[in-house]
Amino acid sequence: MLTLxxxxxxxxxTPTITWFFLLFGIMTLLPxxxxxxxxxxxxxxxxxxxxxxxxxxxxxxxxxxxxxxxxVVTSKYLAVLGVQTMALFIIIxxxxxxxxxxxxxxxxxxxxxxxxxxxFVAFVFLMYAAFNVLxxxxxxxxxxxxxxxxxxxxxxxLLIVATGETLHHIPGLAFLDALHGPGLISxxxxxxxxxxxxxxxxxxxxxxxxxRFERLDx
Amino acid sequence: MDALRVENLRKSFPGFQLMNVSFAVExxxxxxxxxxxxxxxxxxxxxxxxxxxxxxxxxxYWGTDIxxxxxxxxxxxxxxxxxxxxxxxxxxxxxxxxxxxFYSEWNDSAWEKFRRLFALDMSKRPEQLSEGMKxxxxxxxxxxxxxxxxxxxxxxSGLDPVSRNDVLEILLTLAHAGTSILFSTHIISDLEKCADxxxxxxxxxxxxxxxxxxxxxxxxxxxxxxxxxGQRKLVVGHSLTKEGDAWLIPVPVIPEFPDHRISQxxxxxxMVNMEGDGHxxxxxx
Numbered sequence: 317m318l319t320l321x322x323x324x325x326x327x328x329x330t331p332t333i334t335w336f337f338l339l340f341g342i343m344t345l346l347p348x349x350x351x352x353x354x355x356x357x358x359x360x361x362x363x364x365x366x367x368x369x370x371x372x373x374x375x376x377x378x379x380x381x382x383x384x385x386x387x388v389v390t391s392k393y394l395a396v397l398g399v400q401t402m403a404l405f406i407i408i409x410x411x412x413x414x415x416x417x418x419x420x421x422x423x424x425x426x427x428x429x430x431x432x433x434x435x436f437v438a439f440v441f442l443m444y445a446a447f448n449v450l451x452x453x454x455x456x457x458x459x460x461x462x463x464x465x466x467x468x469x470x471x472x473x474l475l476i477v478a479t480g481e482t483l484h485h486i487p488g489l490a491f492l493d494a495l496h497g498p499g500l501i502s503x504x505x506x507x508x509x510x511x512x513x514x515x516x517x518x519x520x521x522x523x524x525x526x527x528r529f530e531r532l533d534x
Numbered sequence: 535m536d537a538l539r540v541e542n543l544r545k546s547f548p549g550f551q552l553m554n555v556s557f558a559v560e561x562x563x564x565x566x567x568x569x570x571x572x573x574x575x576x577x578x579x580x581x582x583x584x585x586x587x588x589x590x591x592x593x594x595y596w597g598t599d600i601x602x603x604x605x606x607x608x609x610x611x612x613x614x615x616x617x618x619x620x621x622x623x624x625x626x627x628x629x630x631x632x633x634x635x636f637y638s639e640w641n642d643s644a645w646e647k648f649r650r651l652f653a654l655d656m657s658k659r660p661e662q663l664s665e666g667m668k669x670x671x672x673x674x675x676x677x678x679x680x681x682x683x684x685x686x687x688x689x690x691s692g693l694d695p696v697s698r699n700d701v702l703e704i705l706l707t708l709a710h711a712g713t714s715i716l717f718s719t720h721i722i723s724d725l726e727k728c729a730d731x732x733x734x735x736x737x738x739x740x741x742x743x744x745x746x747x748x749x750x751x752x753x754x755x756x757x758x759x760x761x762x763x764g765q766r767k768l769v770v771g772h773s774l775t776k777e778g779d780a781w782l783i784p785v786p787v788i789p790e791f792p793d794h795r796i797s798q799x800x801x802x803x804x805m806v807n808m809e810g811d812g813h814x815x816x817x818x819x
Contacts, residue, residue: 317608319541320635321752323632323635327628327629327631327632328620328621328624328629328632329621350581371622372620372621372622372623372624373618373619373620374620374621374622376585376618376621377621379584379585380583380585380613381581381608381633381636382636382637383636384607385584420771531587532587533580533585533586533587534580534585
């Protein structure tokens, strides 16, 4: 049933622009640019899908189907996770490029901003987690209001970008900047922690949205 | 067994209350739900679909409480809401090809029959359809998955008289085949054509629920200008006609109006009189 709902999400409730926004994953290659804005724009593309779905009365259509209400919520989360995962593949591929064949290119070597490395991918997970908790979870308070939850996400996303761009300049945290060497091991630990945060926060958000949506009058 | 039974349904919103709404739809019967805008019809229908959570009361489908019915029962409920359409920018073909996958009893030949009857162009998008065609599309979807009960919110609104007649005939055919139908409407003549029973809602309360003729036989219209203060207390509704004032009164009080011409009201006249100013003290006398 969830596969079917996911099919419904992508066939009926996801506009082309959301897929187009996946290309912002390529922003990972931009030198001298706060590359964490890439995942922010990808989340903005998902926000567009929620707007589109609201205009299409997608929630009403979905709850009238012979399915449980919580499956409507789960399918929305799965659709979000699907887009985030697709974007993540692009981001990881671009990061791998910058960490390997492009690592010696002078524009990247002169880069004073966050480089594309494991720390960056870890922060992408934090960005995604903030989106899933603040925006998707916030949306299911009403299944209608998008503005407030997205504003909350914007604030959190800017804090995440600012933190990511600041930390590696702090003495003792220079390992966050590394593209090779032992610093990568510490980065890998950070990556695993952020991945766990992403999974945990998303599951918590999902669970809370189930109960919120169950109580909603539509 | 009743296909649908509603008992003492209550729901409060700011500025509106649904109070102790009770009615039942028998298997194979057509029930019309009537009342003015804001009377609570849509709240009742949404409660039946679990879209709105009542504060109290009980809703049963085929004897099982709605809270205990699983997805299986939802397969047997068809719903269409007037001109409301989903996914305005997708083609009808896209919408149908997704929707049909959710229903185990989806009937392609039934869908094809209604598609042809309603002349639906599958390459069009809902935003390109007229209001009437939107209604037809919603109806065709609701009618194509073998629903045993149809809940229809204003199913004939926006339809031309011929299409409306087509829809009503389809509803009658389905009812004869055993499908129960509950539909809200403002078009009282639709009820006279196909409803077995009527539930009349006013300000969130049931005025009447039962056999259509039970309502029309309960009241008469008393025509005439002057009312005594005693007569005024007996009047339940009023309207102004070409012939003058018409007073809606219960049948048992007819002897109290010896100087008035008495006539049998239609369903529409009962509703108009009850929903009008409703009281003798605001009449034209």
